[in-house]
Every structure is written in C-alpha cells, then in structure tokens.
Amino acid sequence: MKTYNIGVIPGDGIGPEVIRESLKVLKAVSGQHGFQTELVDYPYSGAYYLKTKELVPERVIDEWRTLDAVLLGAIGHPDVEPGLVERSVILGLRFGLDLYINLRPVKLYAERLCPIKGKRPADIDFVVVRENTEDFYVQIGGHIHKGTPDEVATVTGLYTWRGCERAARYAFELAKDRAESRGGAGRQPRVTLVDKANAIRAHDIWTRAFAAVAAEYPGIQTDHAYVDACCMWMIKNPDWFDVIVTTNLFGDIITDLGAMLQGGMGIAASGNIHPGKTSMFEPIHGSAPKHAGKDTACPIGAILALAMLLDFLGERAAATHVEGAVTRLLESGAIPSVDAGSGLSTSQIGDMVVAEALAAEPRAIPS
Numbered sequence: 042m043k044t045y046n047i048g049v050i051p052g053d054g055i056g057p058e059v060i061r062e063s064l065k066v067l068k069a070v071s072g073q074h075g076f077q078t079e080l081v082d083y084p085y086s087g088a089y090y091l092k093t094k095e096l097v098p099e100r101v102i103d104e105w106r107t108l109d110a111v112l113l114g115a116i117g118h119p120d121v122e123p124g125l126v127e128r129s130v131i132l133g134l135r136f137g138l139d140l141y142i143n144l145r146p147v148k149l150y151a152e153r154l155c156p157i158k159g160k161r162p163a164d165i166d167f168v169v170v171r172e173n174t175e176d177f178y179v180q181i182g183g184h185i186h187k188g189t190p191d192e193v194a195t196v197t198g199l200y201t202w203r204g205c206e207r208a209a210r211y212a213f214e215l216a217k218d219r220a221e222s223r224g225g226a227g228r229q230p231r232v233t234l235v236d237k238a239n240a241i242r243a244h245d246i247w248t249r250a251f252a253a254v255a256a257e258y259p260g261i262q263t264d265h266a267y268v269d270a271c272c273m274w275m276i277k278n279p280d281w282f283d284v285i286v287t288t289n290l291f292g293d294i295i296t297d298l299g300a301m302l303q304g305g306m307g308i309a310a311s312g313n314i315h316p317g318k319t320s321m322f323e324p325i326h327g328s329a330p331k332h333a334g335k336d337t338a339c340p341i342g343a344i345l346a347l348a349m350l351l352d353f354l355g356e357r358a359a360a361t362h363v364e365g366a367v368t369r370l371l372e373s374g375a376i377p378s379v380d381a382g383s384g385l386s387t388s389q390i391g392d393m394v395v396a397e398a399l400a401a402e403p404r405a406i407p408s
Contacts, residue, residue, distance in 0.1 A: 054328025056114025062391030087118020154304030171292025307339030
C-alpha cells in the first residue's frame with residue numbers, strides 16, 4: 042500500500058479547525074482508495090512564536106523537502122508583528138522549496154453562491170497561475186529615517202526570464218490538459234497574460250517570455266489584459282477566462298476577487314507547487330481570528346485544498362471523490378453557504394463531506 046508523508050501546519054486562528062476537518066476527509070478517502078498517510082505535525086504559528094520566540098529554522102525547511110506534500114491551515118496572529126511569522130512559514134516554504142507556481146482554481150459550484158446575477162457554474166470555471174517566487178515578495182528594500190518626517194521606504198520588484206518563462210509554460214501545459222479533460226467539448230483552450238506593461242515597463246519581460254512560450258503551443262489561443270481591465274472582465278464576463286498567468290502581486294489580488302465569484306473566501310483553495318517536488322496546499326482565507334474557536338468557520342476551502350494535494354500526489358480518483366462530494370453538497374443546498382453564517386458548524390460540514398464521500402461512488406468532475 043502506497044504511503045505518503047504529509048506535513049501538517051495547522052497555524053493560527055481558524056487554521057486548526059479547518060485542517061481538522063480536511064484530515065477527517067483524508068482519513069475517509071485514503072481507506073477507500075488504498076493508500077496510507079504518515080502525518081508530521083509542525084507547531085509554527087503566531088501563537089507558537091508568542092510562546093517561544095521561535096521562527097522556522099533552516100533544518101525544518103530541509104526536513105520539509107523530504108516530505109511528499111505539506112498542508113497548511115493559516116498563519117497570522119493579531120498580537121504578532123504583521124508579516125513576521127507569515128514570512129517565516131509561508132515564504133519559507135515558497136522560497137525554500139522553490140514553489141514557483143501558485144495555482145488557484147476559480148470554480149463556481151452552485152449558482153446561488155455567486156454574487157453576480159445570472160452566472161452559472163458553466164460561466165465560472167478558470168484557473169489563475171500566479172508566479173510565486175519573484176516580484177515585490179523577494180523582500181528587497183527597507184526604510185531609512187523610520188518614524189520621522191524624512192522617512193523613505195523602498196521596495197524592488199524582481200522579474201527574471203526563468204521565472205516568467207516557467208510560469209507561462211506551466212499555464213500553457215495546464216490549458217492543454219484542461220482541454221484534453223473536456224474531450225474537445227466546450228470552450229477552446231486559452232491562456233491570458235495579465236500584467237501592467239503599459240505603466241510598469243519592467244513587465245515587458247513578461248510580454249516577451251509569454252510570446253516565446255506561446256509560439257510552442259499553436260493550438261492554444263492567447264490573450265492579454267492589463268490588471269485593471271482583468272478585474273473588470275472577471276466581473277462582466279468571467280466565462281471568457283480559461284487559464285490566467287500573472288505576476289506574484291497581481292495574482293495575489295485578483296484571486297481574492299475570484300474567490301468572491303465562487304461564493305466567498307471560505308471556498309477558495311490553492312496549491313504552491315514545484316512540479317515533481319514537495320509542494321504545499323492551503324485554503325486562502327487567512328486566520329480570521331474573529332471566528333477562531335467558535336466552530337463556525339467553513340472548512341470547504343481546506344477540504345478542496347486537500348483535493349488539490351491528492352491530485353498532485355497522483356491520487357486522482359481520491360481527489361475527484363472529495364471534490365465530487367463537495368459539489369453535490371453545494372449543488373443540493375445541504376451546505377447553504379461557504380461563510381461563517383451558514384448555520385452549520387465547522388465539524389458538521391466536515392462530517393457531511395465524509396458521509397457524502399463514503400456514501401457515493403466517485404463521479405467524473407471536470408479538472
């Protein structure tokens with residue numbers, strides 16, 4: 042029986058609550074699909090830092106590299122300097138493991154969840170490929186004369202040909218795979234580059250790298266949108282998009298908008314991926330401290346992150362099983378919303394997904 046070593050970082054706020062439910066689902070489907078998991082727990086979080094003053098040491102990053110995957114709940118504590126622990130844990134994973142792709146599906150599971158009138162699941166089904174290790178997140182910059190009227194703050198965004206090219210290539214391969222999964226039906230495969238090259242001239246490197254990769258995929262349509270126009274079209278015509286590839290900063294922003302198209306932050310999942318190597322998966326909702334400890338947070342984002350993790354490990358049938366269970370519960374209205382006001386507890390939703398997964402045979406869900 043195949044065994045996977047999975048690191049688990051529950052983190053802060055609602056993180057431990059939603060991870061608890063995703064692990065409950067993992068236990069159910071692993072038995073059904075004939076594989077085992079060895080879980081390795083890691084304490085790193087804002088709460089842990091307040092107790093120990095310890096951030097992630099290099100030896101732990103080395104240990105993460107030996108795992109098959111990592112499942113993260115959320116990082117962020119109101120009593121800790123903003124970004125301190127996030128940089129240690131999240132950027133420690135992204136940069137330490139070179140997780141150069143942030144993959145964020147934007148998929149509507151039930152029409153009632155979308156705040157835009159008349160949009161159906163067939164209208165909202167695209168994926169954002171966010172470059173994950175460059176841009177302003179490389180932490181080049183700082184302050185001088187801090188706290189005085191003469192204070193100056195600087196930050197430098199870094200873009201490399203290698204970083205742009207590999208993100209673009211991943212996007213084109215993904216568009217090809219999505220088209221193959223549709224069996225020739227539905228929309229034509231399309232990759233849209235989103236940047237701001239008209240105002241940020243350094244983004245010209247994205248334009249040229251994208252064009253160079255696109256030339257290798259003549260069967261895939263290409264498109265371009267400046268980030269402000271992209272936000273407009275995501276609201277007006279979300280059905281236009283298939284795969285978006287974009288910078289780290291812009292991807293961070295537009296995927297929160299995408300989450301709202303799905304029904305809210307509680308449903309959105311992401312993968313931080315280095316193809317073929319250890320990768321990390323997480324819901325994107327953050328630690329939401331005001332909801333912590335109340336058993337009201339929606340765990341669907343964490344459960345769908347688990348489905349992405351299983352798919353990455355090659356357990357495609359198990360991933361399909363998990364997503365299928367979530368889809369049926371949302372389509373039927375058994376889970377009425379994906380926020381803390383659904384009327385269902387965090388643990389109830391987890392139990393419902395487990396029961397639905399155990400009760401039904403896997404069915405084909407579009408990738």
